[in-house]
Amino acid sequence: MDLKFHDVEPTPAERTAVDDAVGAPDSTWEGAEERSADDLRIARGGHAARAQRHLLLPALAAVQSEIGWISPGALDYICRRLQVPPADAYGVATFYALLSVEERPGCVAHVCDDIACRDSGGTAILEAFADRDDVVPSPCLGQCDRAPAAFIQRAGSPDLTLAPTAVSEITAALEGAVPEAELPNPTPQSDRSGMRVLERVGVVDPSSLEAFQASGGFSALEKSVEMGAAAVIAEVKASNLRGRGGAAFPTGVKWEGAAREDGPRYLICNADESEPGTFKDRVLMEGDPFGLIESMVIAGLAIGAEHGYIYVRGEYPVATSRLRSAIDQCEAAGWLGNDVNGTGRRFSVEIRRGQGAYICGEETALFNSIEGYRGEPRQKPPFPTQSGLFGKPTVVNNVETLLNIPGIVLGGGEAFAEIGTKDSTGTRLFCLSGSVAVPGVYEVPFGTTLRALLDMAGGAISDIKAILLGGAAGSFVGPDALDLALTFEDTRSAGVSLGSGVVMVFNETTSFVGTTRRIAEFFRDESCGQCVPCRVGTVRQEELLARHLNGADLDRSLLDDIAAVMADASICGLGHTAATAVRSAVDLGLLEAT
Template identity: 55%
Template sequence: MDLRLSGTAPTEAERRAVDAAFAAHRSPDDLPGADVRFPDSGHAARGRRHILLPALHAVMDEVGHLTPGALNHVARVLSVPPADVYGVATFYAMFSVTPRAPHVVHVCDDVACAPAGAEDVIAGLAEDLGEEGEGKEVCWVRSPCLGLCERAPAVMLQLAKRPDVSVAPAAIGGLRAELDRIATEEPAEVPSADAAFADVTVSVPQAGQPQLTLLRRVGVVDPESIDDYRAHGGYEALRRAVEMGAERVIREVSDSSLTGRGGAAFPTGVKWDGVARAPSRPHYLVCNADESEPGTFKDRVLMEYDPFGLIEAMTIAGFATGCERGYLYIRGEYPLATRRLEHAIATARAHGYLGDDVAGDGFRFDIELRRGAGAYICGEETALLNSIEGHRGEPRNKPPFPATSGLFGKPTVINNVETLYNVLPVLAVGGQAFAGVGGGRSTGTKLFCVSGAVATPGVYEVEFGTTLRELLELAGGVRGELRTVLLGGAAGGFVLPEHLDVPLTLEAAREIGATLGSGVVLAFDTQADLTGTLRRIAAFFRDESCGQCVPCRVGTVRQEEALARLTRGAAKGPELMLLDDLARVMQDASICGLGQTAPAAVMSALKLGLL
């Protein structure tokens, strides 16, 4: 293949970073001693395109931006056309193909952080560093939700030559001190900012309470100790799964009526059974940990404080569905969760819980962690598959569905983090007992991300059927006078105070025209700027649209423009008609769920008269 590379060469540091990424992702099929950087052309070369995203991350981690020389080097060693490499590099918000400061401060100005003081942080950074994107050593940029809503306002520091860190809650004084420390101290293997997350009760006010199921180990178990994990029941579910056999495990999951917790609510047992029966091999397991919905942070909390639980659950899923390899695709803006999961995977492998003979039980399963790079669309399952394979994270047309043709064209199980954690209690109590909690399609317990105008924001675990009023009271009640609640996230809808006694189930939410979605419960008091919130939601979808289909690419822009005109006093009649027309087109004609749900919150607010 004639790649038509330019003459720009990589620096030695860029070359080392890329080569290290290739070495770390050596295929198990490579011959001993083979040089994986320069495979033969054709299938051998194309088969390593999946290393593209890790390679770009390696350069960003080393340099802070992607130079033409580094992109050339990646294209050459992967035999990928330079235009393709550039297309992937420019798709993700955390990558930069233009020179910029090696240290970047991402300041969340989304729905939870904006009213919590994000603009004060931005004003302070602008005073210190100049306008957005400026600065030789440090610059700042506005960011969509960083998944730290319970600690708002939130900041993430994307740092060259040292680990990324999150700072939340962020105040300009403390942020200045952290930046001064970074400028003067040697890079630390473990960032000192991680200590800010030591108090788990900030994220999980229920921590340590005996009635918890999914959160029962949070705040009780050392997240970096596999021995502590096993002392508190860890790997008992895996032992039980092996004793049952794969078919019975799937039967128990089916009997539990466990549905997907990422928003789609698809029956987990049906998905597992379909992949397990697929004749084509190999099978793959993918954990969707690209939690990017504004207002959502439950998966982050699970991964930070109980990482071995996710590794065990993935291992069980792999055993049941005949997968020998799993990919854990984690959001790029979750540095602490990433570090703890990397440690958990390595530790589990060292103790024999991953590898060629898992726990001595005669089956093979291993996990590879992949970092996203700032693209909400990659939470859509087929876009996520494209991202892992080294392509732009654009959704695929369905059918075929991933269960028959998924990752690398093979049958693939895709579950989100909370769904997988639920497999552990299903095997602990049995499928029918699990289904006895809640009812209908809403069985077991559910995690809700409560933030906004409440006394105690955080992740709360309650049984399906708990009312919205009870959940808000569990979070300490509303600060001020409640005006509305955004239920389900940016892709969800608003509910009024008169709906507080609705049971939190899939069925009851649908009856009032709402959705539980990703578990967001964002409360707004009467002082909140709802118009500004809706414009921010519209801007979020405009920015995050992958641009592949016209209804979403154009519709999200036109939606934001109409809201802007309304805030400037335009006549409501024509603008509301336009918004309604746009919503119908996006819902009916968009390729994936992003475009289909982009108008949901806006139309909900208009319907309820909140504008």
């Protein structure tokens, strides 16, 4: 491509950061410093050079991580290396909240003031740092059971998660202190008898392949190889397993659809868990990384994919490093690679880190993000199983969904379908936070009531005023919903959704105006901006709530119109659900009560 670059050289450190992420350049045409004799006579700038674009986000992230910001020289160098137009790369860099194209302090604290953390100290911490430019508010960091949370980006050092945290700890972290690694109990659930997905979490050493295998790890993979791909897909269909990411699509049908298309095919584990109030996938990845890899290999071989990606939230450094270590060990032991456990089949797994964009959890936005484009969703159809990543058939499954697979392979689809209800089979993880005695991740069979679930967590701390089900994209329900059975079908008939399994409890101390506004702010911040209904609608919704907070009557008909166009005419699920929580708060009268 005849790209135009600027006469800005990268610093040696920037050059090293990029080269470490994407490999050293082959020629001066791709950014090498000395022109070789060959460079003067030949250059390869065509299809192969342009096919490196998918390395754009890793390259940008590498510079951000090592240097602390992406300078014009660094961007220029990345663009030469990957044959990406600088304007395009800038457009990608400015899409992500964790990337900065302006020089800023080397350490930056992202302090969560989202719905779980705001009333648990998050807002107060931000007020304490109000005059500092190295402390910024953050959307939910997936640490709601240990609120308030902060995420520290540190140039040249690994990022940190602090939860629960305090002003003093953040101050120290910004000065370079690294707190003692301390992970609280990954699941507080005492009765482990019904656990399927959480089985190893907190019990088996997540850093050891031996420990994993000693606990029965990879036996499901071995069995699935014996069964063959068609039989595995048949069992998954028989299990009636439905996706745990929010859309509840039957997993077996998805697999079958992709397997039917011509390859190459891709498998993606969607680990971009960003729905406010959700932290179960983090717990799974931190607690059972090998289990996730086993699940992916089974899925990959079943659909005929040779390459899988785990797209993991950038704010999950612990999960990322554990997964990375697990992948390294599995590659060394032959569980991943060109000959998976002597089967002659090829399957590899690559981690891609998100960089702060809730929208990238939307599967088609996730494709664009991996491909090196802005994380803007695509119009469906075509559906991912026909045309997904790189335009190829792709299966996207959530972490929790995938971790159900080994159990289905070992115990059979029918046995799995016995658990739960007819339409909601198996168990479900719920993320309990807010005003409950023991917040955390709980695994229960589908059909458990909300009341029974809360009882497992020691009950609400005081009188329940409302419960947010399904996260910011879900709905508030009142205490009258405590006997709701937690299934896809019961929630649907109640006009709510299980979403990503969020159960956030609020009592009378909650400022619902503030919480609801925070949800509106969240969607305004996280809208990708591509389609008009969501880009402008999220702003108008937030303004409408602001007017109401200033004393004006709530303009219900305008709110309904805004909600209608976002739900009906937006491209993707973000816009479709951006008004549901706000509207449910209005319907429950939560805004009037305060």
